[in-house]
């Protein structure tokens with residue numbers, strides 16, 4: 001991973017400021033404000049054990065499957081680390097002029113995501129509230145640290161992919177929840193993430209025009225080292241494997257629905273006039289994508305074999321694909 005000349009970075013931060021202002025205005029014109037409290041079924045709520053002497057949470061209170069619980073918790077924990085993301089972004093982009101306005105707006109919007117997710121889970125008793133709080137305490141104390149310290153170009157490239165990754169992850173978590181209330185809530189959150197992606201993607205698009213070689217380096221570093229922001233939270237390994245197996249977020253989705261669309265929007269493989277550093281970065285990217293496509297086939301084969309084994313043992317593990325197939329069959333039967 002190469003760090004980018006700080007002189008190029010500070011020139012870009014200055015030259016991109018009008019783009020940030022324009023994109024912020026476009027963002028505000030296209031977003032519709034929404035209210036987290038309207039998405040939560042409050043009348044389902046019940047007081048918990050503790051100072052108010054309610055009822056302790058029991059596993060049977062939740063209508064969510066274990067995989068839906070894991071995915072919701074993982075998404076909520078990821079959103080909970082907003083103070084860390086805010087810090088990292090403010091350090092790498094600076095808060096001058098339009099940059100600061102964007103960071104403020106973005107942070108306030110992101111705040112809605114953990115509010116609505118937690119309120120939903122508490123009102124519906126969807127997960128163990130004590131376990132959730134213990135996990136949040138542990139996770140937030142570790143915080144999130146970017147591998148791209150003080151590096152605007154790498155940071156903007158990273159969030160372009162990461163916002164889209166969270167969009168897919170929220171949307172598919174909604175689908176696998178088999179709860180229309182959760183699905184509606186997560187579709188709303190996913191829409192925000194998509195608009196955030198558009199902002200960062202357009203911003204990096206402008207950076208590519210100004211500094212194509214440095215931008216190419218940043219894109220390659222980010223794609224070839226990509227990790228979800230929640231990686232490293234307690235229980236991440238087990239939960240993320242389950243989530244990949246269930247098809248909520250796996251390598252194929254990552255490549256086909258996240259990496260490739262963003263690269264296409266930037267015309268990365270059609271860019272002309274790169275110098276040898278830029279070309280080198282692009283070759284690394286192409287080689288990585290080729291290898292990743294092979295990994296997808298291998299993973300999917302292994303997963304199919306894994307599910308066949310489970311089914312042979314009489315278990316019926318939950319897969320997003322099967323749920324969606326069933327849903328579309330149902331829709332056909334009804335039509």
Ligand SMILES: [Fe+2]
Nearest residue numbers: 079110113166
């Ligand atoms: Fe979010």
Ligand SMILES: [Fe+2]
Nearest residue numbers: 163192193196
């Ligand atoms: Fe976002």
